Amino acid sequence: MLWGGALSYLEDTDSNVEAVKVDGRVYVDSNASEIYGKRAFSKNVNLINRFDPGRLVQQSYYGTGDCEQYTGGVFMEQKWNYNPVQGGNQFGESSKIVDVRCTENSIYIKCRPLDWSLPKENITPSYMEATYTITNGAVHVECRYVDFSGYPVAATSQEIPAFYCIEPFNRFVYANGGEIKSEPDLIFWPDAGYPKFFSDENWSAFVGPNENSFGIGVYVEGEEEFLSGVFGRGGELSKDPSKDAPTSYIAVIEWRNSTSYDPYTYDYYLATGNSNEIRATFNAL
Numbered sequence: 001m002l003w004g005g006a007l008s009y010l011e012d013t014d015s016n017v018e019a020v021k022v023d024g025r026v027y028v029d030s031n032a033s034e035i036y037g038k039r040a041f042s043k044n045v046n047l048i049n050r051f052d053p054g055r056l057v058q059q060s061y062y063g064t065g066d067c068e069q070y071t072g073g074v075f076m077e078q079k080w081n082y083n084p085v086q087g088g089n090q091f092g093e094s095s096k097i098v099d100v101r102c103t104e105n106s107i108y109i110k111c112r113p114l115d116w117s118l119p120k121e122n123i124t125p126s127y128m129e130a131t132y133t134i135t136n137g138a139v140h141v142e143c144r145y146v147d148f149s150g151y152p153v154a155a156t157s158q159e160i161p162a163f164y165c166i167e168p169f170n171r172f173v174y175a176n177g178g179e180i181k182s183e184p185d186l187i188f189w190p191d192a193g194y195p196k197f198f199s200d201e202n203w204s205a206f207v208g209p210n211e212n213s214f215g216i217g218v219y220v221e222g223e224e225e226f227l228s229g230v231f232g233r234g235g236e237l238s239k240d241p242s243k244d245a246p247t248s249y250i251a252v253i254e255w256r257n258s259t260s261y262d263p264y265t266y267d268y269y270l271a272t273g274n275s276n277e278i279r280a281t282f283n284a285l
Contacts, residue, residue, distance in 0.1 A: 003087035004095030005109025005130055006058035008050045009242075010139065010216070012272040017045045017214060019168075019239070026237040028168040030214040030274075046242035047165055047216045047272065053087030053094060054116065055164040055247060057218075057270065059128045059143050060085045062158060063258035064151040073117030076190075080117035082151060082258075084124040088113075093120040098127070107132045125149045137281050138219075139270040146263045154258045159227075159251035160220060160266050165206050167237065167246035169215040170230045172197070173275045174204035180275050184209070189229030189249060196253065197226045203282045204228065205275065206248040212274045218250055219269040219282040225253040 002008070011017070018032040018040035028047075033040040049055045063082035064070055072080045075090055088094040099110035110129045115122050126147040133140045143161070172183040176199050189195065197204065204226045205217025232246030252268065271281040 001097065002094060003053045003056060004111040004113060005097055005100070006056040006087040007141070008048055008056050010047045010270065011044060012047065015214060015272065018043050019045050026168055026241055027208065028166065028214070028241065029208050041239055046240065048242060049164040049166055049247040050242050051245055051247065052092060054085060054090065056087050057161055057163045058086040059130065059145060060159050060162045061145060061258060062154070062156045063147070064154045067152055070151050075117045081154070082149070083116040084113040084126045084128070084147065085116045086111060086113050086128050089116050089118065089120065091119060096123060105133055136284060137271065138285065140267065142267050144263060144265045147260050150260050156258060158254050158256055160223065160254050161252065161268050163218045163250040164247045165216050166241040167230065167232060167235070167244070167248055168241055169206035169208055170233055170248050171207050171209055171213070172204065172228050173207055174199040174226060175201040175279055180279065186228060186230045187233060188231045189227060192229055194227055195229065197228060198224050199226060200224055201279070201283065203279070204250055205278050206250070207275055214272065214274055215278065216270060216272050217278040217282070218252060219271070219285065220252045220266065223252050223254060227251040227253055
């Protein structure tokens, strides 16, 4: 509720997920105390990074750059395009929630998002909706976005969704050609040249360092392109890694026009477990 109804907390209550500290480093795994021979300091581990409102797992869309109708701000020392973000803006200010409905099996949220690079006074003329349910062991999120800005059409890549999990999960895995492939050493994605990976099973995940380590993944039907990286790899983590700067990132990439007045919808799913368990959950969908 703090950040536009974006997903900021996800805990697996069935896998005995624990956080331990070994030689000053925080590890998170299923039965971590047995794996590492250390007493768990937490058994209620949030798997989503919530360091700021640009993290989380959420809707985020890119539109026009500077033009007669629109003047953007600056982020990371560069001019930033129109960028409605479900959580809020770079200044830690929150998008405005305008509707919430909770049932026995679902949560529906509607917000008016902020523009990432601009102060809250520049709230966007757009709306985002999300409906959260649990489906066959996965979190199912139905997304809808409508922009009323009238800004010029912009052809660009979109994050559907933007996904940030805790950095103890920093080994990237995905399936292609019938195999699960692993990228254990990813770095900050701009420094790496925005690396793309392709999964013909439409999913990818971040897991811990071991072969059967626990983690979390994202699936979008029909989408094969994933941008991924790790920010602050090996950096200092507290007893709640979800609130720390280091994070692991995935964007499911779709190239499309950003067009005003045209509703855009998509669904995504999140699953937890080791690589094989995540794959099985997604394949069952």
